[in-house]
Amino acid sequence: MPHCQPEQLALAALHEPLPDDDAAHLASCADCRSEVRSLQRSVDAVAVPEFAAPALPVPPPASVWAGIAAATGVTAAPRAEALAAADEPPPVAVVPSAPFPVTPPEDPPAGAAVLPFRSRRPRLLMVAAAAVAGAVVGAGAVAVLTRGDDGESVTTVALDRLGDEPASGRAEVVVRADGSRALQVDLDAPDLDGEYYEIWLIEPDVVDMVPLGVVRPGAQTFEVPAGLDLGEYPIVDVSVEPLDGDPTHSGFSVARGQLES
Amino acid sequence: MTGLLARPVAGLGSVRGVTSDPGPAPRGAVDPDDAEVGRRFAAGDEQALALAYERWAGQVHGMAVRAFGPGPDAEDVTQQTFISAWTGRARYRPDQGPLPAWLTGVCRHKIADAWARRDRQRREAEAAVSEAEAAPSRGSAPGVDTAIADRMLVLDELELLGQPQRGIIELAFFADLTHAQIAERTGIPLGTVKSHIRRTLERLRTRLEVDGAALPA
Numbered sequence: 001m002p003h004c005q006p007e008q009l010a011l012a013a014l015h016e017p018l019p020d021d022d023a024a025h026l027a028s029c030a031d032c033r034s035e036v037r038s039l040q041r042s043v044d045a046v047a048v049p050e051f052a053a054p055a056l057p058v059p060p061p062a063s064v065w066a067g068i069a070a071a072t073g074v075t076a077a078p079r080a081e082a083l084a085a086a087d088e089p090p091p092v093a094v095v096p097s098a099p100f101p102v103t104p105p106e107d108p109p110a111g112a113a114v115l116p117f118r119s120r121r122p123r124l125l126m127v128a129a130a131a132v133a134g135a136v137v138g139a140g141a142v143a144v145l146t147r148g149d150d151g152e153s154v155t156t157v158a159l160d161r162l163g164d165e166p167a168s169g170r171a172e173v174v175v176r177a178d179g180s181r182a183l184q185v186d187l188d189a190p191d192l193d194g195e196y197y198e199i200w201l202i203e204p205d206v207v208d209m210v211p212l213g214v215v216r217p218g219a220q221t222f223e224v225p226a227g228l229d230l231g232e233y234p235i236v237d238v239s240v241e242p243l244d245g246d247p248t249h250s251g252f253s254v255a256r257g258q259l260e261s
Numbered sequence: 262m263t264g265l266l267a268r269p270v271a272g273l274g275s276v277r278g279v280t281s282d283p284g285p286a287p288r289g290a291v292d293p294d295d296a297e298v299g300r301r302f303a304a305g306d307e308q309a310l311a312l313a314y315e316r317w318a319g320q321v322h323g324m325a326v327r328a329f330g331p332g333p334d335a336e337d338v339t340q341q342t343f344i345s346a347w348t349g350r351a352r353y354r355p356d357q358g359p360l361p362a363w364l365t366g367v368c369r370h371k372i373a374d375a376w377a378r379r380d381r382q383r384r385e386a387e388a389a390v391s392e393a394e395a396a397p398s399r400g401s402a403p404g405v406d407t408a409i410a411d412r413m414l415v416l417d418e419l420e421l422l423g424q425p426q427r428g429i430i431e432l433a434f435f436a437d438l439t440h441a442q443i444a445e446r447t448g449i450p451l452g453t454v455k456s457h458i459r460r461t462l463e464r465l466r467t468r469l470e471v472d473g474a475a476l477p478a
Contacts, residue, residue, distance in 0.1 A: 007456060007458070007459045009459075010458050010459040010463075011440055011455065013462055014462075016439050039462045039463070041411060041465075041466065042415045042465035042466060042468075042469055043434070044408075045408060045411035045415045045469075046369075046416065046434050046435075048412075050372055051369050051372070051434070051435055052436075053365055053435045055324040055326075056323050057319035057322070058319060058323040058326045060318050060319070060322040060339050064322070064336050064339050064340050065314060065318070067340045067344075068314070071340075072310070072348070074310050074311070074347070076308040076310065076311040077311050078314045079315060
């Protein structure tokens, strides 16, 4: 019998069943089978379930649009309802400087797991967010005024996690009766092996910085150098430092927040 | 590809029925239709990016989540898809197909990119380990997995296809339709569908033979 038509072999490459006589010939002809195999390489390359369409739609969290807007500079925004369908509660105490209308931080339903001082954002967003005039970085900042034994708290800032690192927490500036200041830090982060966390106060353009010391997961207090203007160094930064004897910032920040001036 | 995907084609995501809006989000009568959104998108109208996101982000993200599970990786893919689509909008031709189908194609690229990146990292890590162990010869490992490289090449080449070839082969590849179903769906004659499929597979084969890794004989 003659060889299969080229079109039929292409269909065979797509795993379509062939008419009986074509199928019979293919079974007995090495040339035709070889042709099918060579055409099949591209078919198989993209035959993965992940590429199949359509997928079940899943509304992305609002942070995805924020990242797109930041990266493209587009000021138009999807309607709020398209953004509201986030798979996580919006961060509470958001300073309303986000570039799009976010769902207001309404009362969470009873028992809902609202984690006020945590925020999950894709890496890209954190990079892009710098272009939005720090709108995101300082978003978790809230000011509180309380008086306790340790002095007067003048400001509290959420330390939002950066990138994939599961580190977050809060930092509180307190002024003691004698006028000295301290930074009380509560860090929620995994223990490190062969590295350590360090806490820094950094100026907004991230050039000059003051190290406050080594910080471990949990609550600790750091002395703020007398005379240091926190308005000039408003960024509270937690870095991971290798044990390499180099006193400078590793460049690897895992959590960050900005003090309100 | 006027006509090819003018009818609802669930497989290529041109359908409003699978948009991200889970509930009744009433739209005003002034809302542009999908084709108009596509034209404005191509023309650089920022509002069209927002509208495209409203309508199709759920679909794109659904693909990303299916590939990577919910979380930062999928969110990165969705984000990158829209950023890339916007910055590369000159490559989108509204007369060649609906915008959601094109976004779906961009999303596949981003998924394949992410896989390739992971593969590269894994290989670099393995290479570092084997170097540390001073294993004298493991043969020179190819830079990237053949299947992963092939996948990127095929996706690339698909983008270069005109219509109706691209729509036809995408229905065969991604919607798993037979050539008879494609003919029925698109209204293109059976014989034409078959010859387009043949020529497209030849073209993809050539691309893989020229740019892809040589397969073991």
